[in-house]
């Protein structure tokens with residue numbers, strides 16, 4: 001019996017050093033001690049091994065640094081570990097960066113996913129019941145008007161290069177099921193918040209700027225609406241979809257928690273006032289020129305996953321947000337680590353320019 005045989009399943013998680021990936025690994029490593037999890041991550045600016053410090057010594061965890069688009073590396077991992085399934089979270093994820101340049105988004109989100117599909121398809125020929133789970137976003141559906149929600153039947157209509165790259169990858173996932181019978185499942189989730197999110201995304205960005213008395217840049221009139229889900233709820237949904245989702249299906253994941261950006265930022269300011277004992281954070285809010293192609297509203301109808309798989313969000317938004325702000329305040333070194341280096345240059349060239357424009 002090889003060392004690998006002692007594991008009930010061997011799962012490849014890609015992008016496990018990022019925000020959702022590291023939260024997912026924390027959850028899965030505890031819940032499934034008899035599974036082996038191999039985390040393949042390129043460690044881009046958004047990947048951070050310190051997110052996994054408290055689980056990295058676990059016996060059922062292995063880290064491999066590399067690119068999902070690297071055919072030789074991914075093939076070798078499949079040969080060595082004989083995976084039973086894969087959960088693909090690796091991606092370039094920041095919309096603003098995709099507007100500045102979309103090359104990396106195409107390489108990772110489309111070509112990388114295609115590479116994983118190709119290797120999974122060949123691996124599948126060894127007769128294993130291999131599952132491919134694509135983790136995707138509500139942004140592939142484009143923008144909603146004042147009413148209605150996206151369902152699994154909504155048409156894809158991506159508006160940013162990020163959304164277009166994720167949409168393209170999702171189409172390849174679907175095609176590999178239809179054309180080759182690959183056992184795929186896709187989940188499309190709304191905006192996540194929680195610990196370990198890279199501070200270019202709205203919630204940690206605002207917390208960090210507020211902490212340093214820097215302007216809080218709000219795009220346009222601040223009326224853009226997002227449906228916010230606590231990351232631990234998303235991780236539970238991924239677990240359920242991966243294990244129980246029907247082959248070839250897609251599942252929407254949402255929170256029923258629609259909030260305008262400006263209201264979200266005001267809430268963060270109030271929580272910061274409370275937690276730091278320093279008032280007046282709202283005065284730092286600064287409206288800046290809108291993001292090009294900025295989707296107005298997202299909202300997810302998640303009745304399919306609720307009715308078929310029994311999942312529903314568990315976290316209350318106000319409490320989850322407070323817990324999240326507290327986490328960033330408790331982890332200043334983590335934050336400092338993220339915002340030094342490459343991010344500093346990005347922040348200076350992008351956000352500072354935006355602040356000056358208005």
Ligand SMILES: NC(=O)c1ccc[n+]([C@@H]2O[C@H](COP(=O)([O-])OP(=O)(O)OC[C@H]3O[C@@H](n4cnc5c(N)ncnc54)[C@H](O)[C@@H]3O)[C@@H](O)[C@H]2O)c1
Pocket residue numbers: 014015016017018019020021040041042043044045046047048066067068069088089090091092093094107108112135136137138166188189190191192193197198
């Ligand atoms: N954050 C959200 O609100 C949200 C919502 C819905 C869906 N998603 C999807 O969930 C997934 C994870 O999102 P996130 O917010 O954790 O992203 P993130 O940017 O925090 O992390 C992405 C991770 O992928 C890694 N990575 C990037 N390119 C890679 C490559 N070529 N090969 C291997 N690893 C690579 C990075 O190093 C990083 O660790 C993405 O696919 C994203 O589209 C995110």
